[in-house]
Amino acid sequence: MIRHRHSDDLTGDLFAFPRAAAQIDGTMDFRQPVSVMVGQMLESAHAAGLDRFEVASRASRLTGRDVSKAMLDGYTAPSRGGFNLPLWLAPVLEVVCSGTRLGQWHGEVVGGQLLLGAATLDAELGRLERERLQVAARIKALKDLSRRVR
Incomplete structure (x- = not known):
């Protein structure tokens, strides 16, 4: 009997072993991909009915620190590499935006998974x-x- 392998886009490789990103000089500047992911997370939140003003307001309440829409705009601009999302705010935005994109990415970079x-x-x-x-x-x-x- 011949077995046919069927693949789909949802299952993934069950036997893939996570590996940390290669430690090659000049390859671990993650400012741009983080900016893009934050932008995607905020786009998903917007599609679910939360605009950036509301995300900023909720993040401010949760942290007790001022988080403005302008800050979120800056975090999503790859051209503003010096104005990247601070690590302390990443989980807060994921909670507010109901996403785990940053956490999953971080896990993959260090050789694991969320x-x-x-x-x-x-x-x-x-x-x-x-x-x-x-x-x-x-x-x-x-x-x-x-x-x-x-």
Whole structure:
């Protein structure tokens, strides 16, 4: 019987191993991609009914610090490399915009992935299953050794 592999755009490679970005001089200036991602996040929020004024207002309330629409505009301008999104504000904007684009990207850059909700439980269950199998294999090996020594 011949098996045909069917691929789709949603599944992804289940066996892909995350790797950190290569540490090559001059390749890790992430100001422009961060600006683009912040812009995309704000566009998605706008499509869901939140304009930049509302995003800024909510971020200001959540942080207790002034976050203005002008600041958001600056964070989304790749040409303003010196005015990039500060790390402390990234999770706040993700919460306000109901997105995880920055967190997912950050995880990928450092060689991991962002797991949320039930996926974190699944990952922990998988880790514990691997440990259980390793312990079971070790116990079996010790029992076999014990039988041979007697």
